[in-house]
Amino acid sequence: MIGWEFILLYLAAGSIAGFLAGLLGVGGGVVIVPILMFIFAAQHFPPDYMIHLAIGTSLASIMFTSVSSLRAHHAHGAVNWGIVKRITPGILLGTLAGTFVVAKLPAGLLKGFFIVFIFYVATQLLLNLKPKPTRQLPGTGGMFVAGGIIGMVSSFVGIGGGALSVPFMTWSNIKMHNAIGTxxxxxxxxxxxxxxxxxxxxxxxxxxxxxxIGFVHLPSLAGLVVASMLVAPFGARAAHKLPVTTLKKIFAVFLYIIGTKMLLNSIY
Structure with missing residues (x-):
């Protein structure tokens, strides 16, 4: 039986992830995975599979929450479906292959990869790094490879891929508005x-x-999905009223703290 305190924590994690996703356009997985790790540790889940469960559950939650985001961007004409069609085969293969690689990785190595990724995202937010548009989208083969890389890294860290796909598209002269929607x-x-x-x-x-079910924990998934889908619209509204650049820097510091805590827990 799952205690009410943990159900409330799942709902709180979903609320935080949903609000930040709506406010900053940052994939909820960057927040969901470490928070789930802390909650799972408090529940004494098996240490060898704790991060696998956190990442699998995070991806399952994105499967639901991405639909509402996708519909909103499509309604504003921001989704380039031609790009989606060309990159999806690589995405599917890379993501699926990545999960089989992850299943064989020791928890410590996978956790180390995730910590490095957190620091990467935090630095990107803090410095507002954006690649300069220098070229056009690659051909079919190049799009397949790009999709494979984005999918594989996403499967390693439990994200929807925005931290990689948006820079890739803006680097290829796709307007930011369309890059985010796509x-x-x-x-x-x-x-x-x-x-x-x-x-x-x-x-x-x-x-x-x-x-x-496998590496997906159903109670935490339910809490994440319900809370994040309810709260995300409030984050989107707040984005139009608050200084987002400042908030990104605050969130970057928050990620540095989370990454550092995870690193220290791994060492000691």
Whole structure:
């Protein structure tokens, strides 16, 4: 039986992730995974599979929440479906393949990869780094490779891919507005392929927590989805009223703190 305190923590995690996603356009997985790690540790989940469960559950939540984001961007004509069509095959293969690689990785190595990624995203936000548009989108082969890389990294860290796909598209002279909208659409196949992969790879594991299907923990998934979908619109509204540049820097510091705490927990 899951205590009410943990159900409330799942809802709080979803609320934080949803608000930040709506406010800053930052994928909720960057926040969801470390928060779930802390909650799972308090519940004494198996340490060897804690981060696998956090990432799998994060991707499963994105499968639901990305739909509302995708619909909103499509309604504003911001989704370039031609790009989505060309990059999706690579996305699907890269994400699915990545989940099979992750299943074989020790928890410590996977956690180290995630910590490095957190510091990367934090630095990108803090310095407001944006690649200069220097070229056009690559051909079919190049789009497949790009999709594969984005999908594989996303499967390693439990995100919808925006931290990689938006810079890739803006570097290729796609307007920021369209890059963000198209990235929201790309997040759905990443989440679907990632969820399937984490489900399949976790099924043979015998000592996972109750209410888990593979590496997806259903109670935390329910809390994340309900709260994030309810709160995300408030974050989007706040984005039009608050100094987003300052908030990005504050959030970057928050990520540095989370990354540092995870690093110290790994060392000591």
């Amino acid at each position: 990235s929201a659409a790309i997040g759905f196949p990443i989440a679907v392929a990632g969820t399937i992969g984490y489900l399949l790879n976790g099924l043979p594991i015998k000592n996972l927590p109750p209410w888990s």
